[in-house]
Amino acid sequence: MIRINENYLKLQASYLFSDIAKRVKAFQDAHPDKEIIRLGIGDVTQALPKACTDAFHAAVDEMAQDSTFRGYGPEQGYAFLREKIANEDFQARGADILPDEIFVSDGAKCDTGNIQEIFAGDIKIAIPDPVYPVYLDTNVMAGRTGTSKDGRFEGITYLDSTKANNFVPDVPKEKVDLIYLCFPNNPTGSTITKSQLKKWVEYARENKALILYDAAYEAFIQDSALPHSIYEIEGAKDVAIESRSFSKTAGFTGTRCAYTVVPKTCMAYDKSGNTHALHSLWNRRHTTKFNGVSYPVQRAAEAVYSSQGKVQVKSLISYYLKNAGLIRKELMALGFDCVGGDNSPYIWVDCKMDSWKFFDLMLDEAGVVCTPGVGFGRCGQGFIRISAFNNYSNVEKAMTKIRKVIG
Numbered sequence: 001m002i003r004i005n006e007n008y009l010k011l012q013a014s015y016l017f018s019d020i021a022k023r024v025k026a027f028q029d030a031h032p033d034k035e036i037i038r039l040g041i042g043d044v045t046q047a048l049p050k051a052c053t054d055a056f057h058a059a060v061d062e063m064a065q066d067s068t069f070r071g072y073g074p075e076q077g078y079a080f081l082r083e084k085i086a087n088e089d090f091q092a093r094g095a096d097i098l099p100d101e102i103f104v105s106d107g108a109k110c111d112t113g114n115i116q117e118i119f120a121g122d123i124k125i126a127i128p129d130p131v132y133p134v135y136l137d138t139n140v141m142a143g144r145t146g147t148s149k150d151g152r153f154e155g156i157t158y159l160d161s162t163k164a165n166n167f168v169p170d171v172p173k174e175k176v177d178l179i180y181l182c183f184p185n186n187p188t189g190s191t192i193t194k195s196q197l198k199k200w201v202e203y204a205r206e207n208k209a210l211i212l213y214d215a216a217y218e219a220f221i222q223d224s225a226l227p228h229s230i231y232e233i234e235g236a237k238d239v240a241i242e243s244r245s246f247s248k249t250a251g252f253t254g255t256r257c258a259y260t261v262v263p264k265t266c267m268a269y270d271k272s273g274n275t276h277a278l279h280s281l282w283n284r285r286h287t288t289k290f291n292g293v294s295y296p297v298q299r300a301a302e303a304v305y306s307s308q309g310k311v312q313v314k315s316l317i318s319y320y321l322k323n324a325g326l327i328r329k330e331l332m333a334l335g336f337d338c339v340g341g342d343n344s345p346y347i348w349v350d351c352k353m354d355s356w357k358f359f360d361l362m363l364d365e366a367g368v369v370c371t372p373g374v375g376f377g378r379c380g381q382g383f384i385r386i387s388a389f390n391n392y393s394n395v396e397k398a399m400t401k402i403r404k405v406i407g
């Protein structure tokens, strides 16, 4: 008898985005003539930078000639891309990361979801609340939790991100083994300072723990004092794995390219207490289960680091940050407390009522779709997330509509 992995039954069906879709559809059916502006999505809207599409086209042409055709590439990524990443994203910021510590992949979602399989089944996990659901759900699937009660899984240490800590959780009082952190944060848009991040690195070193640092929104950082990488913190190379993505940086959500850094000095332990390099474990996993990102996509990603690419990516980020700035300014003028939107594309708004109630008000009265904060965790209740991924004119229109309802 073929049997299922019953851990899947523990997952609360994620009703968030299907719930949103249902409510939007009901509104559309009832008011077919009313315009709807979507500020709920976590997907980019603007085209790929020209430097990337030029490199993409040229690489496709190489694939069309026997003399330049490429079959399977290295699973870890082509050297041309890994070298650019190491130099531009890390060495240039004083973080001593080498090309062979970089694993190119088809997404930070897959990497942050898959990484847990190289660790023991009974390690203790710490996960922020609210959170990007991938970190939690993949550990539930792997059987590292009990069942869910009142929206929280048994066996997980939740790191509350609230107004009281300015949406940057402090290190836990108890001992945990694997910690997920994401800055600039999705969904709250909050950022972490070097001294706050240093506390986490120290905690991990003292407790022989590991930090999984998701820096998918790194490119949105404007404040020069903020760390772009966890490896800017001394000692982090021994206790942290970092994931990045070209998705939000350069519009690669539909093109697919990301990478994970596993420094060779990053260690974990077997049950006898012997150390093992995580680099070799992840390399084994990656080469067994993954066959590399396509050559043209890696060439397109490489172009992000060209001089034209850099200018174009910067202007893409500025475009979204201009939207974010407008959203933030307008909502604050209406008397709402907000975080994010300055170094991130998300604005986390204290809506002063139930998340879903505010969602319905925005949809029914203003025709604007946002994301109810409670969908990201219990601490998200009373908040909504507004995304800056849209056209500026739509954002302006949405803000005018919201002003009419609230103002």
Ligand SMILES: *Cc1c(COP(=O)(O)O)cnc(C)c1O
Pocket: 042, 106, 107, 108, 109, 110, 132, 182, 186, 214, 216, 244, 245, 246, 247, 248, 252, 253, 257, 258
């Ligand atoms: C969008 C996003 C990613 C990127 O995922 P890809 O699979 O690379 O597209 C990773 N982490 C977070 C928190 C995100 O919001």
